[in-house]
Amino acid sequence: MESKDPVTDTALKSVLIIGAGFAGLHCARKLAAVPNLCVTLVDKHNYQQFQPLLYQVATGILAPENAAFNLRAVLVQDTNVEVTLAEIVTVDLAARRATARNGAVFHADYLVLAAGSTANFFGIPGVAQFAFPMYSLQDAERLRSRLLELLEAADRRGTAAPGPAIVIVGAGATGVETAGAIADILQRMPPHLYPHLDRHQVSITLVDKGATVLPGFTAQSQAYAAAILGERGVTLRLGAAVREVSAHAVLLADGSHLQADAVIWAGGLKASGLAAALGLKPGHGGRLDVQSDLTLAGYPCVYALGDFANCRDASGKPLPQLAAVAQQAGRHCAANIAAHAAGDPQTPFVYLDKGVMAMIGRNAAVAEIGARHHPISGVFAFAAWLGVHVVLLTTVRAKMDTFLEWAWDYFGRVHVSPVLDRPTWWQPGGAPSASGRTLPGIEARTPSDHRERPGQKMASHVDWAPETPTTPRGPRPNS
Numbered sequence: 001m002e003s004k005d006p007v008t009d010t011a012l013k014s015v016l017i018i019g020a021g022f023a024g025l026h027c028a029r030k031l032a033a034v035p036n037l038c039v040t041l042v043d044k045h046n047y048q049q050f051q052p053l054l055y056q057v058a059t060g061i062l063a064p065e066n067a068a069f070n071l072r073a074v075l076v077q078d079t080n081v082e083v084t085l086a087e088i089v090t091v092d093l094a095a096r097r098a099t100a101r102n103g104a105v106f107h108a109d110y111l112v113l114a115a116g117s118t119a120n121f122f123g124i125p126g127v128a129q130f131a132f133p134m135y136s137l138q139d140a141e142r143l144r145s146r147l148l149e150l151l152e153a154a155d156r157r158g159t160a161a162p163g164p165a166i167v168i169v170g171a172g173a174t175g176v177e178t179a180g181a182i183a184d185i186l187q188r189m190p191p192h193l194y195p196h197l198d199r200h201q202v203s204i205t206l207v208d209k210g211a212t213v214l215p216g217f218t219a220q221s222q223a224y225a226a227a228i229l230g231e232r233g234v235t236l237r238l239g240a241a242v243r244e245v246s247a248h249a250v251l252l253a254d255g256s257h258l259q260a261d262a263v264i265w266a267g268g269l270k271a272s273g274l275a276a277a278l279g280l281k282p283g284h285g286g287r288l289d290v291q292s293d294l295t296l297a298g299y300p301c302v303y304a305l306g307d308f309a310n311c312r313d314a315s316g317k318p319l320p321q322l323a324a325v326a327q328q329a330g331r332h333c334a335a336n337i338a339a340h341a342a343g344d345p346q347t348p349f350v351y352l353d354k355g356v357m358a359m360i361g362r363n364a365a366v367a368e369i370g371a372r373h374h375p376i377s378g379v380f381a382f383a384a385w386l387g388v389h390v391v392l393l394t395t396v397r398a399k400m401d402t403f404l405e406w407a408w409d410y411f412g413r414v415h416v417s418p419v420l421d422r423p424t425w426w427q428p429g430g431a432p433s434a435s436g437r438t439l440p441g442i443e444a445r446t447p448s449d450h451r452e453r454p455g456q457k458m459a460s461h462v463d464w465a466p467e468t469p470t471t472p473r474g475p476r477p478n479s
Helices: 022-031 051-058 137-157 173-188 219-231 273-277 323-341 379-392 396-412
Strands: 013-018 037-043 047-049 068-070 081-085 088-092 097-100 105-107 110-113 117-119 165-169 203-208 234-238 242-246 249-252 257-259 262-265 269-271 299-304 355-361 364-369 374-377
Touching (some): 013 022, 022 037, 037 323, 051 137, 051 379, 088 273, 110 323, 165 257, 173 355, 203 257, 219 364, 219 374, 355 379, 364 379
Parallel strands (some): 013 037
Antiparallel strands (some): 117 269, 355 364, 364 374
């Protein structure tokens, strides 16, 4: 069915949103209040993941359900928003038509591309095969089990044996927060969990090709973060680019090797694979360059948001890939769609910079407040980080549950149980490391070799898309 001109047509208009991350979900929720629009929100998962807390899932501070929220439950009051589980693989921008892997076809008057991002390995050999990325709920759950496997293996070997070596690549907020969380866990771990493990034998190394941690923060915040990480046992290897990753080692550009029983990749993001299938020239990070009103040049009813897009401020400076930018862009996109549907002009997106922050560990964080990034650190920044992230959580229940988890962890020293529910397959005799030592029962496996097993997923979400053709629901499906 051919779409009419959105400006002159007074009938009900349709919006197709691809991707239910911060940008897509906030766009859908704001559009839900517009009575003459029907919205279809398509994602390959039936949940929204709260990416800033994934590192806490990976390190066992929070349970997976604290960082993932069922989309239909979130949108239960929004009767003009339909959630569809599908993976979009091709898009005809001119026709505003999207095709899913299962064969379903969607067509709408307005198209919003918010398909998110994936880990950027920069073509470095061995990273895709051996490293554990940290950008999805599945990534966090797999890494959590790998870390527990390493601690279990070290406990079996006893205190006389060397502990596992953990290497984190990327000293941005994700890498710093992950390194700090692992260091905290080792310091505060109840003795009964691993009675034969010498936690001082576990090494944590944070690697980055840049000269400082937390690029984009002030020098004061960077110095504080580096000092706290050092105090808590994290070794910094700055100005060191990664050349290759193998099963049990990381080769640096200067020719040196780092022992690595787990390599955590926090080295950056790029747009999801859908961006490359659109036939447009990609911008930085494989993302789509958008105009000031968030539309694609030449496609006035097609928008790109979040980690799928490169947005700029009024001076032409690129905006950072932050959750706050995605949320504000999603809401602004919804306002522009509503205005266009009503025949009113669209307006440029203006980001309100409220600052940035990063958690380093217990009682230690950095926060830079406002557009001028006034820095604070320590306990006050720690409390601010907790408060801001509770407020940003999607549902009231998530806010309450997460706050209680953090309160128990802080005051009661009660932690999420270290349940090893996703073990890698065991290899007889263990796997030899680069230094010749053996990790009994731990196979040198790739993250992609993990296989899901029945009953291991939480009831509130699934993380696969059906491969059998289904009849799509929502705006103008064509099959």
